[in-house]
Amino acid sequence: MSSTRVAALLALLAMASAASAADPNRVSATTAAKLDQVNAQLRNAAENLGVVETQYVGKGEPGTEATMERRFSDGEIQYLLQDWPTASVLFYDLISDKAFDNNPKRPDALWFPAD
DSSP: OOHHHHHHHHHHHHHHHHHHHHOGGGSOHHHHHHHHHHHHHHHHHHHHHHHHHHHHTTOOOOOHHHHHHHHHHHHHHHHHTTOHHHHHHHHHHHHHOGGGTTOTTHHHHHHHHHO
């Protein structure tokens, strides 16, 4: 649930709470208790969403170096698992990437598909 949606639900809940406070005869005790429970759950969800947003939103993709290292590692794992087609695709992608030309693992990336 997006933070905008949570904020909208909190606003609606606040309006419903204000309406029930203005006219207590209109809302039964059980409805008010349920409304308070939902309000607490929404506040908890909003707080949890805030934690998630601070940890994950705004963090870009890993740099090309980290991506290449991960791809090499994945290719090596697939090679060791004898999944030749997957390993060859991963190594071919690395070899064809000009940014990988100066990487010290380039000779290994050339050797694995040749084997």
